[in-house]
Amino acid sequence: MSTENVSPLLSVKDLRVAFRGRGRRGAGVDVLKGVSLDIRPGETLGLVGESGSGKTTVGRAILGLAPVTGGSITFDGVDLTKLAPGERRRAAAQIQVVFQDPYSSLNPSMTIESILSEPLLGQGRQVGRERVRELLDRVGLPADSGGRLAREFSGGQRQRIAIARALALRPKLIICDEPTSALDLSTQIKVLDLFLEIQEATECAYLFVTHDLAVVRRMSHRIAVLLNGEIVEEGDAQQVSDRPDHPYTRQLQMAAPVADPVLQRQRRLARREFLEKQDLPVA
Structure with missing residues (x-):
């Protein structure tokens, strides 16, 4: 799909976020230092970086959950940073999120029908069981799942429920924050396939946040690489994954496992040395 000549659905310009310490003289931490990115309708932008890079x-910040200290976030033609909280919630209703951990993102004592109805009720909309069944079918769960509790489902099934909840308001953009990192490998593949199927059917856009360059390569049209709160490389997904320009992106590429144990050890040691020089966490 080509989106080069389409106006952005989301346009983030010079985004800055800082967290201030306690007290009048508390030291502050600049987490984002002028991040700019665009996402067009139906497009997936992969945002990749190590823990602590600022990607989450x-x-x-786009969701209004982090203190924006500079820049703009324009969604569907409206600068969200200029709106009062109530206005922002209404303007950004078509931005939804799927979090990393399906166990903590869902209330284990609520029925699936209640979980899927909650976003609609929050927007003052009527909810019918047919809509709940439609959402369950969209994510590959049985239609009779609505009466069961979230705690009765496996991790992969819970993440499907979280995706269904994100789809309830028919969003134009879904922020996917490490949505498969808490799942085993076989379940990860199934959930990633589900994201691709949903995008093909609904044409929603994704901001796909992850530390895994291989995952983001598979999911994305374009990739942006974040280091210490700044984007250091951005471009076509294949080009950034296969022929990265920036040394940090090449280190992320080296994090992928290889079959040769000697080469794997060499890559791991080289990567550790690079991360230590950059004062980044070594996983």
């Missing part, structure tokens, strides 16, 4: 904060 980008998503939280």
Whole structure:
């Protein structure tokens, strides 16, 4: 799909986020230092970086959950940073999120029908069981799942429920914050396939946040690489994954496992040395 000549659905310009310490003289931390990115309708932008790079904060700022200290976030033609909280919630209703951990993102004592109805009720909309069954069918769960409790489902099934909840308001953009990292490998593949199927059927856009360059390569049209709160490389997904320009992106590429144990050890040691020089966490 070509989206080069389409106006952005989301346009983030010079986004800055800082967290201030306690007290009048508390030291502050600049988490985002002028991040700019665009996402067009139906497009997936992969945002990749190590823990502490600021990638989750980008998503939280777009959702209004992090303190924006500079820049703009324009969604569907409206600058969200200029709106009062109530206006922002209404303007951004078509931005939804799927969090990393399906166990903590769903109330285990609520029925699936209640979980899927909650976003609609919050917007003052009527909810019918047919809509709940439609959402369950969209994510590949049985139609009679609505009466069961979230705690009765496996991790992969819970993430499907979280995706269904995100789809309830028919969003134009879904922020996917490490949505498969808490799942085993076989379940990850199934959930990633589900995201691709949903995008093909609904044409919604994704901001796909992850530390895994291989995952983001599979899911994305374009990739942006974040280091210490700044984007250091951005471009076509295949080009960034296969022929990265920036040394940090090449280190992310080296994090992927290889079959040769000697080469794997060499890559791991080289990557550790690079991360230590950059004062980044070594996983």
